[in-house]
Amino acid sequence: MPEKVKLETEFxxxxxxxxxxxxxxxxxxxxxxxxxxxxxxxxxxxxxxGRKLRAGDKVRIVGFGEFVITD
Numbered sequence: 001m002p003e004k005v006k007l008e009t010e011f012x013x014x015x016x017x018x019x020x021x022x023x024x025x026x027x028x029x030x031x032x033x034x035x036x037x038x039x040x041x042x043x044x045x046x047x048x049x050g051r052k053l054r055a056g057d058k059v060r061i062v063g064f065g066e067f068v069i070t071d
Contacts, residue, residue: 035047
């Protein structure tokens with residue numbers, strides 16, 4: 001079952017999401033993490049740190065799990 005991540009704003013970037021979901025410890029790790037791991041958003045692979053995620057989006061990080069953005 002996917003882990004739920006609650007948003008306090010309209011959207012969050014993929015880089016910010018990784019920190020919020022406790023996948024990385026600091027925002028500075030996002031660029032490296034995205035270059036080393038496969039990430040799928042709503043079934044499509046995407047490595048863009050600035051990709052905007054909104055409520056309802058599903059994020060799957062190979063080796064880390066699945067997440068659902070909620071509001």
